[in-house]
Each structure stands twice: as C-alpha cells, then as structure tokens.
Amino acid sequence: MTTTSSTRYTLGGDEHLFVELSESMSLDAFFRGLLITKELAARNIGGITEICPANASFQVRFDPDVLDVAHLQEVLEDIEANIGEHEGTLDTRIVEIPVYYQDPWTHETLMRFRERHQDPDSTDIEYAARINGYADVAAFIEAHSATPWFVSMVGFVAGLPFMYQMVDRDKQIQVPKYLKPRTDTPKHTVGYGGSFSCIYSVRGAGGYQMFGVTPVPIYDPQQQIRHLSDFAIFFKPGDIVKFRPIDRAEHDEIVAAVERNDYTLRTAPVKFSQRDFSADPAGYPARLLEALYAN
Template sequence: MPEQSIRYSFGGDEHLFAEIAESMSLPAFFRGLDITNRLKAMSLSGILDICLANASFQIRFNPDRISPQTLPDKVKSLESARSITHRLNTRIIEIPVYYNDPWTHETLMRFRDRHQSPEQTDLEYAASLNGHGNIEDFIRAHSHSPWFVSMVGFVAGLPFMFQMVEQEQQLEVPKYLTPRTDTPKQTVGHGGCFDCI
C-alpha cells in the first residue's frame, strides 16, 4: 500500500503542522520519527521546537529567521529521502498491572450510566469488543505484547502507550460516552488504541 502524502497546514504565524495519517499506526509513527529526527539533525536556523505526536508533528519556528514560504519545502524534501534505522535508543520498563482489582472496579461501577454498555464491566466490554471470549483472553492479549510510549501529553507526564503488534491485533476500546470524573491514582487505562497511566 503506497504511503499517503503528508498534509501540511499553518497554525498562526509560528507553527507548521504536519498530519502523516488520520489514524495512529506503527508505520505513521515511525515515518514521523524519521522525518523529525532528520529535521533536527539539519539544525536549521529559525526552528525553535519540533514536537512529534502519534501520527503527526508540529514545528514552531521564528518567521523572521526562516521563511514560512520555504519551510514546508525543506520539510517535504525529507519525506522521500528515507533513512533506514534498525536501532532506536530506548529503554524497557516493565509495569506491573493488577487487572480487575477492587479499587478500579468500585470506581467504574459508579459511572455505568456514562458507558456504551452499562451492563458490562470495562474489561468485559473490552474483551467482547475485541473478539475475546472472556476477560482472561483479553488480559493475555493486553499483557503479552510490548507497548511503547509514542508521545507524552494531555496532562503533564501522561504517556500515550501504543501496542507493538500487527494492526489487526490492536486492542481498541472507545472512551466513555461522557468522561468519568474520577480514576484511581496510578491505574492503567485504555482509550481508542492507547494505554495510559
């Protein structure tokens, strides 16, 4: 499948936004990582900040030092000249997870009126939605593959963790219809295709 072209747009006078794909995927993320790493290595005068997200990136620049008319072309030139990196500087962190614990269970039961399937617990709903016959199968699918932090945001320090499996095996669960106003501290949550703490 050919890569879709990256969509560029300006955000005010100082930001260039690049949307690599409409939805998160490992190829979209690593394409953005490759482009932003090579852009950083260019050390272009006037680029103040480069912020990679899940399937996009944003560049903050000084329009007095780099022209808004030329910046998109410089970034676009990096789209086709792909660097081949087989190694990433990263670290592995194991996070113990207590599934189906009494504290999160008590909390989620208080918010059933905000859920797509009020008669099921969150784990039961996630299991059925992802084609798993029971909670144990869902937990196995969730816990037996690596996840990586693709970005940090929403609230300070919140890691967006993406499962490193084939797209067809991605666990996906919609967020509540109306957000919960309480979540126990240090819990692992799942919304869309992302885990968070």
C-alpha cells in the same frame, strides 16, 4: 500550504506548522513521524523553538522573523524523502511496567460512572474482552500484556503516554471511550481508548476504559523519585513498554519500595528496526523482549 504525497502541511497561526502524515493511525505513520522529527532536531536549524511529535502527525513551532515557513517545509520534505530511501532504525529503550489489573480503586471509580458507559452491567475490562472476542478477562489481560507497546506521544496532561500495540493491524485491540467522560480517574490508571493504551500520570477527568493501575510513578514535578530525578516525565516518544500483570501483594511491595526510594524499573537499551518488524510482526517483538529479560 501544499501537500507532498500523502503528507499535508497546514499553518497554525504565524508560528506553527502542522504536518499530518496520515489520516489514520498506524505504526508506519508514527515511526515515520518520529524519524522526521528526530532528524529535524539533529539539524539544529535556527528559528525552530519547539518540535511536538504525535501519533500520525507532528507540529513545529518556529520564529517567523528568523525562519521562513516555506524553507521549513522544504527541509521537512527533504528529510521525509531521504528517510524513505533507507531502513529506518531507532535507538531506544524497552521498559517493564507492572500492572495490577482489576484493582479495587479503578473498580470503585468505574462503578460510580456506569451510567456513562456503553455497558452499565459489566466492568470496563469485561466489556473490552467481550467486544474484542476474547473468551474471558484472563485471555484479554494476556493479549494486553503479552506484546510490547510503542509510546507514540506524551501529553494531554503532563507525563501521560499514548501507546500503540506492536501487533498486526487485524489483531489490534479496539475499545471505544466512555459515552460521556468521567470527572474522576485514579492516578496511574492503565486506560484504553480507540487503539491506544495509556497511563494516567495524575488523578483527573478522563474517558478511557480503566483496566488496572501501575504502582510505578511516571511523573514527579519535584523530581524526588529516583527514576525521575533527571527529568520529571518518565516516558519519551519511541519508548517500548512491556506490561507485566501483578497481584495486590506485589503492588503493595512496589509502592513501599517507591516510598523508600529504592525501587528500580527494569529497562534495557534496544535498536528498533521498522523493516524487521514489518517482516515479522509476531516474532520480532518477542526478540526485543529478550533484551529486557537477558539478566
């Protein structure tokens, strides 16, 4: 396939077109991909069966008997060119996720797998704080929770969000994955690998550093939990997340409220502007948070 500017198109068998927007992850690449895929979905083109956005790329599944791949690429090139001509904005939502950092469950798990870690003599969050130059764990938790995060993709396992921090690139937290993946990770673990934070939606294997847990379910295939009654997966690409540190007492209170099915997530609608964020990457996220705490 041909390449337009820095965008690369690659066939994935007969039914998939893979579009790579950048070789490295950035908020610009993510946002461009999100706008392109949203516009593609809005055009409702016959023959497209699935659109899967990712961190700096996306994939389109199509029926080759209905839609010619060359025409699909032409459509995508046109969308990308036109997006570059105007300010990109996105109607989305911001949501607060409570996090019990340094909880006992991830601590027990990480201690079982220290031989697979870069620094067996410290915890995951102690290691992350040290290699990122923070004075202590408290300062690291402040850095992780103070600024919002963009959900760039949902997947790997059902409902798991990958989140990219809304800060200047030189302030981005960077933490490598475990040297060898674990065979166990508690459900709802707040993890970190590379430049991405995530929330493990189910218990299972994993290689991301473990910082804490959230008491809020983000995946319910039975759709019995109130905030998951409309759809089994809570997060969507483009969501903005604000972590809020909590203690054990509040964690247990929220768990009890979820079990009673009367827990309400704090959310607010917002319009995100890529231009405004680029112009003021420190102040603009703070203004977005005002919508979350307006009431």
